[in-house]
Amino acid sequence: MILLQTPLELSLVPFIISFVIILVVLAIFFHYVPFFLWFSAKVSGVKISLLQLALMRIRKVPPYVIVRALIEAHKAGIQDVTRNGLEAHYLAGGHVEQVVHALVSASKAEMDLSFQMATAIDLAGRDVFEAVQMSVNPKVIDTSRVTAVAKDGIQLIVKARVTVRASIRQLVGGAGEDTILARVGEGIVSSIGSSVNHKSVLENPDSISKLVLKKGLDAGTAFEILSIDIADIDIGENIGARLQMDQANADKNIAQAKAEERRAMAVANEQEMKAKAQEARAKVIEAEAEVPKALAEAFRSGNLGIMDYYRMENIQADTSMRNTIGGEEKK
Template sequence: MDFFLILIVGVIVVTLLVFFYYVPFFLWINAISAGVRISLIQLFLMRIRRVPPRTIVYAMIEAHKAGLKSITRDELEAHYLAGGHVEKVVHALVSASKANIDLSFQMATAIDLAGRDVFNAVQMSVNPKVIDTPPVAAVAKDGIQLIAKARVTVRANIKQLVGGAGEETILARVGEGIVSSIGSSESHKSVLENPDSISKLVLRKGLDAGTAFEILSIDIADIDIGKNIGAVLQIDQAQADKNIAQARAEERRAMAIAEEQEMKAKAQEARAKVIEAEAEVPRALAEAFRSGNLGVMDYYRMQNIQADTDMRDSIARPGASTKGDNKK
C-alpha cells in the first residue's frame, strides 16, 4: 500500500514539474502584475518553439515600464530566433529613449545582428570614448623626425553602425593626417611651437566619413624629437657614392693590370720572335759564305759596324758594358 502511495505521489510531482515547465504559470503572473498582457498558451507555444519565455517576458516588462509599448512579443521572438541578443536590444532601446536618441527597434536589431554591441553603442553616444593613438613618426621639411601621440574623442554614430568602419580605421586615418601635417611643415620648430595646428588640420579632413563614429576632437598629447633623418640620408648617400667610386677605381685597376699582363705577354712574344730571328742570322751567314755572296772582308766590315754601334750605345748609356769592351 505504501509503495503505491509513493508511486502516485512521484507521478503527481513529475506531472506538476512538466506542467510548470511547459506552462510557466508564475511567469505569467509576473507579466500580468507588470501590466504585460500575454496568455498561457503563448508561453506554452514558446517552449514548443524553443524560445525561452523568461527572456521574452522580462524584456517585454522592461520595455513596458520604460514606455516602449510598440515592441511586440512576435518581434522579440523573431529576433531571438535570428540569433540576436534580446536583452541588449531592449536595454539599448530604453537607454536611447531616456537620452532622446532616435533609435528604432528595426535599427537596433539590425545593429545587433551585424555583430556590434548595440547597448555599448548607445552608451558611447551618451558618453564619448577617448582613443589613444600609437606613436606616429613623421619628418618635417627640415629633415627632423617628430614622434607624436594623439587622443581622439569619438562618439558612436548610430546610423553608421551597420556597415561603418571601426576604431582601427579611425586610428589609421588620424595617423595619416598627423604624418601629412608634420610633413608639410617647413620646420620642426613650428610644429613644436603650435601643436594644435596638427589637430586643426586633421579635423578639417573629415576623417570620420564612412565610419561608425563621429570625431569630436583630436588633441596632441605628446611630441618628441627623433632622429635627424636628413643628415642620416646624406650620410648614407655619401657612403653609397664612396662605395661606387671605390668599385669603379677597383674596376679600372683590374683593367690596368689586365692590360699590363697583355702588354707583357706581347713583349715576351716579340722577344721570342727576335731570338728566333737572331738564331737564323748565323745560318744565313753560313749560307752566304757557302754560296759566295759574302766574303771575309765583308764579314769583318760588318763586325766593325757592329762594334761602332755598341760603342755609341755605351756612350749614350754611361756605365753599361758593350760587346767591344768585352772583346778588349
C-alpha cells in the same frame, strides 16, 4: 529480524504516492504553463495569455526573458516592441535584453532608435546597448605611437587621443575602431611629412589635429570623430643625416669599386704591353738568327768577301768598345 508494519502505516502509503504524483504533475504544469510569470505580466500591464507562454516553451523560447523585456519596454513607454518581434529576434540568435536596454536608454536620451534598427545592429554583431551609451557619452581612443619624418629629416614620434561618438545610423556596415586609428595614423604621417621642419610641428602641435580633422576620416565608419588631441610628441633619430651617411658610404663603395676596376684594367694593360714586348723581342731574336744564314749565302754567292766580313766585325767591336767607354751597356 523482520519488522511488521502497522495498519496505519499501510494506509499512509497510497496517500504518499498520490501526493508525489500530484507534485510531479504540478511541476510539469507550472513548467509549461508559467502561471506566476503570467500573473506578473498582468499586474505590470502587459497583455499576454497562458497559451502563448506555453507555446513559447514548445518553441524553445524562454518565457521569462520575453516577459521581462515586454515589462521593461511597457514601463518605459516603448510601443513598437512586440512579443512576436522579441521571439523572432531571440530565435535569430539575438540578445533580447540588450536590445530592450538600448531602446530604453535611447528613449531616455531622446534618440531616434527604432526596434528594427536596434535588432539589425544587434544581429550585425555589435553591442547596441554600448553603442547607445557611446552616443550619449563619447569614447576616447588612444592611438599607438605614430612615427613620421619632417622635410628636414628629423623623426617625430606622436601619440594622439581621438574622441569619437557612435553613429547609430552607420553601425550596420560601418567600419570599426581599427579603421579610425589607421586613418588617424595616416593623417598624422601626412601632416608631419608636409611640414618644413620639425620645429614648426613642436611649436604648433594643434596644426596636426586641424589638418587631420579636415580630411573627414570618419566617412564610412560607425563613429563620428569629435576631436583629435596630440597627447605627446618625442624627437627620434635624424633620418636625413643617416640617409646622407648611407648615401656617402654607398658613393664611396662605388668609387672604390670603379678605382679597383681601373687598377685592374691598368694591370691588364701592363701585362698586355709586356706580352707585346716579349713578342717583339722574339721577332728581333728571330731576325738576328737570319743574319748568319744571310752571311753564309752571301759568301756562297760571292757577294761578300772575307775582308768585308773582318771589316764588319771590326766595326762592331769598335762600336761595342765606344759604348762601354761611354757607360752604356748593350741590353
